[in-house]
Amino acid sequence: MTAYLKLDHIDKSFARGNQVSEVLKDIRLTIDKGEFVSIIGHSGCGKSTLLNLIAGLTTVSAGAVLLEDKEVDSPGPERAVVFQNHSLLPWLTVYENINLAVSKVFGRSKSKAERHDWIMRNLDLVQMAHARDKRPAEISGGMKQRVGIARALAMEPKILLLDEPFGALDALTRAHLQDAVMDIHSRLGSTTIMITHDVDEAVLLSDRIVMMTNGPAATIGEVLAVPLARPRRRIELASDRTFLRCREAVLKFLYERHRFVEAAE
Template identity: 45%
Template sequence: MTKPFIEITGLTKRYPAPKGGEPLTVFEDANFGIEKGEFVCIIGHSGCGKSTIMNILAGLDTPTTGGIIMGGKEIAGPSLDRGVVFQNYSLLPWLSALKNVTFGVRARHPEWTREQVVEHSQKYLKMVGLTDGAEHRKPSQLSGGMRQRVSIARAFAIQPQLLLLDEPFGALDALTRGTIQDELIRIWSATEQTVFMITHDVDEAILLSDRILLMTNGPYARVAESVVVDINRPRNRAEIIHEPAYYKIRNHLVEFLARRSKELAGQQNGRESAGAPPKTVRPGLSEAEEPERRPAGRPQLVSLAG
């Protein structure tokens, strides 16, 4: 098997012990890969270290052990090759929407003229639907959905090799979230961007991603499973719910989060399993396609593919 574009090996985060106590291990031995152009979501309960994994990928945090190799090079420190969309948008409030985007584009292409920078930025703002003067408003004059659109435009405009989304729709109302999810799919399929995203929302993960990583509860959280979303693209919210695979995958995810994430929690990896990638699960495949026979509608009895 060829090495994936991004390879995460043996990633562990421990915080030093408070006086007299044991060090706190948030997660340990995370091993997984992300292919170029792939959209990967990670789901887990609060405290399992999803955000820490993302911050390490962004270069804003460092792992206790283990490392990440992207395109043959080890990740050390933040870089414009990895764009980040934060949950709270992290727009600079004293700059207009357009200036927030040009801020990123100027950093990416310092050699460009002002016109080039503005033109490029406006192209991406248009992609997320900010036009007709809205791009000259300050973030405080925009709705939450609009702000997150600007943040997404800023991240896409620098054309990073890896786009990191940290619960980008967490603070938005359900209707706005739906619209922006559809927009995100549209932009993503047009750009073939590699995306790694944190979410709490099972439906969102199925709609958007190629693969979903499931984490057990912390401390000693692990990336336990890699669920392949076997639903054809292009997808959209209205049609995906009619796919038979949709509910199989959904049930599998919900069952994991509701029950197994707890059961598997705290189990320290044995020597024999150390360094192993999470097992790949394809609950969406129909029985005929499945390599092993599993009763349909019982997604908790997972199939092991590949």
Template identity: 60%
Template structure:
């Protein structure tokens, strides 16, 4: 088992403030046993994320982006190294780390309200009364602009609204870390832009730590304080990290004419082009 105290002794960055190393991914490797052979997905991944920081992870398909997020979510366990969140080793899923998946994953027979209420009841049901749980649910749906649709079922609302419910469900757990796995990839451009703005607003209001997996260069620059670029798999690792030196709050129209935005975008595109996969 990974020992968090040992890592503090070994890691030269251990003198950094605790908030600067709120999430610590240290020497993480992950190997899967397939039917034919062993497959090394990740090798020696090291990353510190500060409390309240927004980090985007980008790279070509098969580079282990979602695998890295699943390790932080506790849905996968590393073969080597360890993942620390808030000075506790990640040993499984927990309500302090909420996930918004690529698919909304809503139960179609329940209303939007009841889909969120299930998560609220699971996390807070033992210590709060039903009225408090309902208030939490309504607050989460209000935050993503769904007060008018909370009693509709998933089949009665648009794809973008379904994804808003997924975000509301995650926020209702009051997580310290919000993990988003390409949450807007299947949406049209206008809906995607609207939900990116919602994400930025919620991140600013609630101050949670954010990791978002994306294939979209513009989305990465718009949302993140740092962009983590992954090398190609197998045995993928972090190849480069870009600091996004853009003030917040961010306005997409203003950024369209900001040379710093275009510089960051060009850096990422240059990296992706240099790591293009060829058949």
């Protein structure tokens, strides 16, 4: 059976003059359709580079990214990215920002009325329909990220890529958005890959957690399955033995890698 998404022996290096920096080495991973996978590791381990390779924003040096057995070598609407910075156009309203993406992807396949309904459906999904006529400067950081997620989902991607989407938010807003993402994932069954530094967030949201070794030439150190039933409720999980065991395993991995960094200094 062919993997839905396959990272096949990926290497990635960047060259500057005569100097070559090896960022990723021999990345091997398969991800099933509908799976939620988090990628975690210390700063500089190439997490965002790996996400950019899957998005097609940069090309591999060796190996291949395969989505449904087709090689990924450029950006495409089947892989939508939500960055830590919402990247909304400030002169457009919430509705217009999403319409820009929807018109690009569905301009020929959906009528104007169908595109409108699709935009509103995705705004409803992130509970932002009430703010459709507001501009980014008129809404909070958490609301901007909701709009960014709605814009990504409105492209109906095969893979949703989240690059630390909640990193700049306060703890309460972050918790609400985590709950929103879990709800969206349960409703849509979208294949999701998320970069995070937050251990609790990774355990709460993920089916599996991919733990990266330190750079340079970072690779996958361990992959942890998170056998928690869905839907997940954070209050109940606070004392759940499986949650705590998974949390401990990730913390132990990261702590050991931090010791390696200190020893090298």
